Amino acid sequence: MFKKFRNAFLTGLLIFLPLGTTIFVLNFLLDMFEAPAMRFAFEMGLKEESFFFGLQTLLAVVGLLVGVLALTSLGFLSNYVLGKFFINSAERILDRVPFVSTVYRTVKQIVDTFGKENRAVFNQVVMVEYPRQGCYTIGFLTNDAEGETEAVIGRQLTTVFVPTTPNPTSGFLLFVPREEVFAMDMSLGEGMKLLISGGAVIPEYDAKKVKKKAQSSSKRSSTKSLPKASPKKTAINPPRSRTRKT
Numbered sequence: 001m002f003k004k005f006r007n008a009f010l011t012g013l014l015i016f017l018p019l020g021t022t023i024f025v026l027n028f029l030l031d032m033f034e035a036p037a038m039r040f041a042f043e044m045g046l047k048e049e050s051f052f053f054g055l056q057t058l059l060a061v062v063g064l065l066v067g068v069l070a071l072t073s074l075g076f077l078s079n080y081v082l083g084k085f086f087i088n089s090a091e092r093i094l095d096r097v098p099f100v101s102t103v104y105r106t107v108k109q110i111v112d113t114f115g116k117e118n119r120a121v122f123n124q125v126v127m128v129e130y131p132r133q134g135c136y137t138i139g140f141l142t143n144d145a146e147g148e149t150e151a152v153i154g155r156q157l158t159t160v161f162v163p164t165t166p167n168p169t170s171g172f173l174l175f176v177p178r179e180e181v182f183a184m185d186m187s188l189g190e191g192m193k194l195l196i197s198g199g200a201v202i203p204e205y206d207a208k209k210v211k212k213k214a215q216s217s218s219k220r221s222s223t224k225s226l227p228k229a230s231p232k233k234t235a236i237n238p239p240r241s242r243t244r245k246t
Contacts, residue, residue, distance in 0.1 A: 005072065008072050008075035008076050009072045009075055016070075016074060074087075091104075091108075106167070106169075122140035122141070122142060122161070122188055123140070123141045123142065123143075124140070124141040124183055124184070124188075125138065125139075125140060125141075125183075125184040125186050125187070125188060125190070125191035126138075126139055126140070126141045126160060126181050126182060126183055126184060127139070127181075127182040127184060128160055128162070128174060128176050128180065128181055128182070129180060130162060130172075130174060136182075137162055138162070138184075138191060138194060138195060139160040139161055139162040139163075139174065140160065140161045140162075140163070140188070140191065141158060141159075141160055141181065141183075142159045142160065142161050143158070143159045144156075144157075144158055144159070145157035145158060145159050145175050149175055153175070155177050156177065156178050157175045157176060157177055157178070158175075158176055158177075158178050158181055159173060159174070159175060159176075160173075160174045160175075160176050160181065161173055161174075162174060163195055165195050165196060165198050166195075166196050166197075166198060168192065168195055168196060185205055185206070186203045186205065187203075190203035191203075
């Protein structure tokens with residue numbers, strides 16, 4: 001029961017996130033009119049009623065409970081045809097409103113790109129040397145390169161998607177040799193937090209495990225980088241010119 005409630009709440013949160021961000025931006029703009037509205041209310045004789053623990057505390061608790069129930073209900077409704085119809089209708093309406101549609105589309109692209117539907121696209125968090133030697137970046141391993149892309153280079157390649165920050169919906173697709181891809185222990189969610197925050201949110205890790213993996217990868221790369229012994233070639237002496245005795 002708790003698992004169903006949790007999944008429904010998370011689903012509702014993902015659905016509400018684009019709309020919630022849009023409301024947050026609009027609320028920021030409407031805050032400029034809050035002071036004139038309060039003055040108008042006091043002039044009309046409307047007074048704030050006092051409670052034992054304060055009106056603001058009561059409204060905060062009630063608002064939190066209503067928000068949790070609303071998101072959970074939205075998650076349950078998204079599993080039914082009628083709920084999907086209302087959600088799609090609301091999205092179409094928001095998509096036609098100027099400025100609101102821009103904010104809504106941006107946030108929705110982020111949610112759709114890294115939601116549970118497309119989470120299987122990214123296999124693992126990796127680090128690659130990009131865009132120059134000695135500089136590394138975080139990316140997501142997507143697949144093993146096959147076909148013409150691998151045949152032209154003549155090496156085993158892997159495809160790595162390197163998102164931009166803080167908007168990870170765009171990025172670069174890199175074809176990197178397998179031995180130049182460094183696997184990370186962090187989860188996909190932790191990798192996304194690291195990217196979107198611009199490096200401000202650093203996930204926790206097991207230092208001993210990472211150090212052991214780094215040592216093994218360095219040994220493997222050093223072994224592969226050793227030059228192969230070339231077979232000795234015997235020098236071929238040029239033929240001596242014979243002079244005729246006269």
